[in-house]
Amino acid sequence: MPDSNELVVDAQHLSRRFGNSVAVRDVSLQVRRGEIFGVLGPNGAGKSTALRMLCGVLDPTGGRAIVVGHDVAREPEQVKASIGYMTQSFSLYTDLTVAENIGFYASLYGLGGAERRRRIDHVLRESELDARAHQLAGELSGGWKQRLALVCATIHQPPLLFLDEPTAGVDPLSRREFWEQIHGLATAGTTIVVTTHYMDEAERCHRLAFIFHGEVFDSGRPDEIVARAGLSIAEFVVDDVDQATYLLQDMPGVEECAHYGHVLRLAVHGGAEAVADARARLERAGLALHDVRETRATVEDAFVAMVRRERRA
Numbered sequence: 300m301p302d303s304n305e306l307v308v309d310a311q312h313l314s315r316r317f318g319n320s321v322a323v324r325d326v327s328l329q330v331r332r333g334e335i336f337g338v339l340g341p342n343g344a345g346k347s348t349a350l351r352m353l354c355g356v357l358d359p360t361g362g363r364a365i366v367v368g369h370d371v372a373r374e375p376e377q378v379k380a381s382i383g384y385m386t387q388s389f390s391l392y393t394d395l396t397v398a399e400n401i402g403f404y405a406s407l408y409g410l411g412g413a414e415r416r417r418r419i420d421h422v423l424r425e426s427e428l429d430a431r432a433h434q435l436a437g438e439l440s441g442g443w444k445q446r447l448a449l450v451c452a453t454i455h456q457p458p459l460l461f462l463d464e465p466t467a468g469v470d471p472l473s474r475r476e477f478w479e480q481i482h483g484l485a486t487a488g489t490t491i492v493v494t495t496h497y498m499d500e501a502e503r504c505h506r507l508a509f510i511f512h513g514e515v516f517d518s519g520r521p522d523e524i525v526a527r528a529g530l531s532i533a534e535f536v537v538d539d540v541d542q543a544t545y546l547l548q549d550m551p552g553v554e555e556c557a558h559y560g561h562v563l564r565l566a567v568h569g570g571a572e573a574v575a576d577a578r579a580r581l582e583r584a585g586l587a588l589h590d591v592r593e594t595r596a597t598v599e600d601a602f603v604a605m606v607r608r609e610r611r612a
């Protein structure tokens with residue numbers, strides 16, 4: 300865990316309007332040095348807009364944010380020079396080689412001479428892209444492209460890195476390797492702000508903010524957010540999942556009944572008592588019940604419950 304109290308991002312009541320619609324409303328968040336801070340929210344929630352303001356590429360229409368010591372509205376150029384920013388559509392030059400792409404970004408960020416050469420060699424080795432240094436970027440697989448994009452976005456060793464859905468469409472192994480790299484950067488002192496739709500990735504962040512309709516609904520450590528959702532999870536191994544779902548879905552406190560093959564996964568408010576009630580219902584109905592096991596609630600459970608509650612409101 301990061302032990303620094305130094306705030307690398309300090310956003311206070313940040314807002315952004317587009318015409319009559321408000322994409323980001325009154326967002327306040329603080330990110331400490333060395334933290335991996337996840338921003339979650341459904342499509343259109345305002346995550347990218349918030350990130351773009353923090354990167355100094357979009358002016359806020361309200362509030363203020365200090366990012367690596369600079370005001371994003373008054374000193375956007377200093378902010379841009381001090382950060383790394385990688386999006387899903389990060390521009391790699393497909394007709395340039397791996398090494399040429401890295402060289403291009405190194406020059407863009409003002410690296411020159413021996414330092415430039417030393418840094419390029421170092422990142423090629425560290426990212427294991429050295430064996431592919433002379434391959435065209437366009438010929439790389441998705442996972443290697445994304446690894447190259449990360450190298451390009453961090454070639455100037457920025458203290459703060461923004462990642463906007465960096466692993467969208469990347470296979471699970473590459474995603475895991477990517478997250479190991481992210482943790483390596485954070486351990487070395489880089490602060491990371493990342494948006495993602497993958498809830499396993501959210502679990503790997505030090506802290507999270509849930510954004511809905513442009514507002515922060517909840518923020519904190521993943522375990523705090525999960526605890527606040529107050530859900531118990533039970534898995535019922537049954538032959539007839541449809542029948543079990545029919546029997547449980549209107550029970551008070553039920554948040555979700557989800558099919559997983561022969562398993563009905565129940566998310567319910569009300570703790571062990573509610574799980575016992577659910578089991579009793581199935582038994583009373585004479586359903587073949589092979590096993591019942593309680594498991595921990597996840598960030599995904601908390602996220603889905605929050606989005607549903609919002610939609611019902």
Ligand SMILES: Nc1ncnc2c1ncn2[C@@H]1O[C@H](COP(=O)(O)OP(=O)(O)OP(=O)(O)O)[C@@H](O)[C@H]1O
Binds near residue numbers: 317322342349
């Ligand atoms: N340049 C723009 N002009 C007008 N509206 C915009 C602009 N950029 C974003 N919006 C609107 O602001 C809202 C928030 O969009 P944003 O892209 O920030 O959401 P998001 O949470 O990043 O979504 P996703 O998960 O789909 O990437 C949306 O309603 C979007 O249509």
